[in-house]
Amino acid sequence: xxxxxxxxxxxxxxxxxxxxxxxxxxxxxxxxxxxxxxxxxxxxxxxxxxxxxxxxxxxxxxxxxxxxxxxxxxxxxxxxxxxxxxxxxxxxxxxxxxxxxxxxxxxxxxxxxxxxxxxxxxxxxxxxxxxxxxxxxxxxxxxxxxxxxxxxxxxxxxxxxxxxxxxxxxxxxxxxxxxxxxxxxxxxxxxxxxxxxxxxxxxxxxxxxxxxxxxxxxxxxxxxxxxxxxxxxxxxxxxxxxxxxxxxxxxxxxxxxxxxxxxxxxxxxxxxxxxxxxxxxxxxxxxxxxxxxxxxxxxxxxxxxxxxxxxxxxxxxxxxxxxxxxxxxxxxxxxxxxxxxxxxxxxxxxxxxxxxxxxxxxxxxxxxxxxxxxxxxxxxxxxxxxxxxxxxxxxxxxxxxxxxxxxxxxxxxxxxxxxxxxxxxxxxxxxxxxxxxxxxxxxxxxxxxxxxxxxxxxxxxxxxxxxxxxxxxxxxxxxxxxxxxxxxxxxxxxxxxxxxxxxxxxxxxxxxxxxxxxxxxxxxxxxxxxxxxxxxxxxxxxxxxxxxxxxxxxxx
Ligand code: GLC
Numbered sequence: 001x002x003x004x005x006x007x008x009x010x011x012x013x014x015x016x017x018x019x020x021x022x023x024x025x026x027x028x029x030x031x032x033x034x035x036x037x038x039x040x041x042x043x044x045x046x047x048x049x050x051x052x053x054x055x056x057x058x059x060x061x062x063x064x065x066x067x068x069x070x071x072x073x074x075x076x077x078x079x080x081x082x083x084x085x086x087x088x089x090x091x092x093x094x095x096x097x098x099x100x101x102x103x104x105x106x107x108x109x110x111x112x113x114x115x116x117x118x119x120x121x122x123x124x125x126x127x128x129x130x131x132x133x134x135x136x137x138x139x140x141x142x143x144x145x146x147x148x149x150x151x152x153x154x155x156x157x158x159x160x161x162x163x164x165x166x167x168x169x170x171x172x173x174x175x176x177x178x179x180x181x182x183x184x185x186x187x188x189x190x191x192x193x194x195x196x197x198x199x200x201x202x203x204x205x206x207x208x209x210x211x212x213x214x215x216x217x218x219x220x221x222x223x224x225x226x227x228x229x230x231x232x233x234x235x236x237x238x239x240x241x242x243x244x245x246x247x248x249x250x251x252x253x254x255x256x257x258x259x260x261x262x263x264x265x266x267x268x269x270x271x272x273x274x275x276x277x278x279x280x281x282x283x284x285x286x287x288x289x290x291x292x293x294x295x296x297x298x299x300x301x302x303x304x305x306x307x308x309x310x311x312x313x314x315x316x317x318x319x320x321x322x323x324x325x326x327x328x329x330x331x332x333x334x335x336x337x338x339x340x341x342x343x344x345x346x347x348x349x350x351x352x353x354x355x356x357x358x359x360x361x362x363x364x365x366x367x368x369x370x371x372x373x374x375x376x377x378x379x380x381x382x383x384x385x386x387x388x389x390x391x392x393x394x395x396x397x398x399x400x401x402x403x404x405x406x407x408x409x410x411x412x413x414x415x416x417x418x419x420x421x422x423x424x425x426x427x428x429x430x431x432x433x434x435x436x437x438x439x440x441x442x443x444x445x446x447x448x449x450x451x452x453x454x455x456x457x458x459x460x461x462x463x464x465x466x467x468x469x470x471x472x473x474x475x476x477x478x479x480x481x482x483x484x485x486x487x488x489x490x491x492x493x494x495x496x497x498x499x500x501x502x503x504x505x506x507x508x509x510x511x512x513x514x515x516x517x518x519x520x521x522x523x524x525x526x527x528x529x530x531x532x533x534x535x536x537x538x539x540x541x542x543x544x545x546x547x548x549x550x551x552x553x554x555x556x
Contacts, residue, residue: 054480159419341372362404
């Protein structure tokens with residue numbers, strides 16, 4: 001550890017278990033140097049906002065040097081800051097300012113792939129077949145007489161082929177965009193370099209890591225390689241050639257040793273899209289320690305679905321010894337205020353419904369903005385009363401809707417370019433935040449923001465909401481303040497509501513949440529609303545619980 005470590009000794013090593021973590025997408029948060037792209041100084045200046053909001057930690061999506069082929073998830077150098085976003089010194093000031101405000105700092109780490117501008121990849125391209133430089137990535141000979149065809153017919157996650165030729169008969173694998181060559185985790189240099197990166201940021205005072213595509217790092221590419229059709233048929237459980245292989249956990253055990261060199265140990269949360277019952281392995285204390293649970297994010301605003309998800313995930317958390325995570329939105333999916341306002345399709349997840357609506361051009365006549373926003377507020381009070389940690393995505397505290405009408409020439413997401421006709425991409429949830437109703441770029445920047453902001457952002461601006469006691473921003477602030485006071489053991493007891501559209505649960509200290517998932521008023525048993533009324537997602541007179549509403553009480 002170097003001398004710049006800023007971790008005070010009195011930090012509870014379990015701080016993360018029930019933390020509220022606020023995800024910052026740095027390029028779209030706040031731009032202070034006037035280049036239209038958010039930066040680290042911008043984040044530092046908004047620390048008072050985060051403090052007033054009441055979050056426990058900030059998680060930063062990638063801020064490393066990058067050509068932005070995938071919004072920064074294409075990393076040129078894991079141990080530096082993108083000059084478009086700031087400097088390492090800006091990073092240190094930001095970390096200190098957050099820590100002084102009592103806010104922890106989590107950074108994104110992208111170990112499945114580097115960018116094609118990483119010095120290792122450039123070296124690999126300039127080195128011959130079979131060289132040590134090529135072994136850090138996944139190169140294979142092409143098929144056909146001169147290797148002119150790809151090694152397999154695999155399709156990348158973003159669409160299009162998963163292999164790119166390098167001109168000498170060899171091809172490299174990219175599970176995502178061509179600018180994101182997959183690293184070879186059977187190579188010991190790759191292991192050593194990532195441990196160095198974990199220490200580099202931990203030494204700079206980072207409290208934890210969000211691990212991108214954790215379930216894809218270990219691969220078995222023994223010949224003969226299967227076809228795409230065969231790949232699709234192999235269950236993604238343990239021995240699939242690419243996803244969720246058992247030996248991926250050996251990597252995380254190694255990482256855990258590094259993270260435990262620090263006091264308190266650095267935390268880590270896996271982004272692992274795996275079968276639910278496979279999640280605990282990522283979350284156990286000998287591994288990363290926590291794993292994202294995206295079940296709520298995929299679900300409709302529906303009592304039975306929410307209840308099943310909560311029950312299952314609390315059980316899984318017990319199994320792993322970790323706490324559950326809860327997520328309603330992030331930088332990869334349509335904002336939940338919008339998803340909850342779309343017509344239901346029982347055949348599809350809510351996340352799919354959102355994506356398909358965007359693809360259809362975001363028809364306004366299908367979206368009930370008010371209902372979506374109202375349900376989003378209720379879902380938030382439900383989520384924040386649950387045991388475990390909640391991950392909030394920037395802008396959800398403003399009740400932002402998805403921006404659907406970005407013109408094709410302004411889109412940035414590689415999924416838009418690589419999957420024509422299948423995905424419109426994720427730009428609509430990455431539009432720079434509105435801070436001021438009347439400011440340039442709504443207070444985000446003096447320059448033209450890198451993604452266009454719609455005119456309706458004015459009514460969602462933070463300054464307007466700040467002054468309005470009934471705003472979504474003030475609801476989040478009140479909820480987070482109360483949550484800190486009420487936080488208790490990671491237990492929950494379901495209460496009988498007499499209505500299958502209403503869920504109620506009590507935490508061990510008498511903190512009660514009641515949520516009406518119906519669109520109409522419901523009379524709830526009196527004993528449920530006994531005690532002190534704390535907060536409601538919309539005005540509530542104590543008689544009937546209005547539709548799409550959640551309330552908090554405190555009972556003795
Ligand atoms: C993760 C990130 C996503 C990115 C992908 C490839 O899923 O959340 O934004 O595109 O990994 O790095």
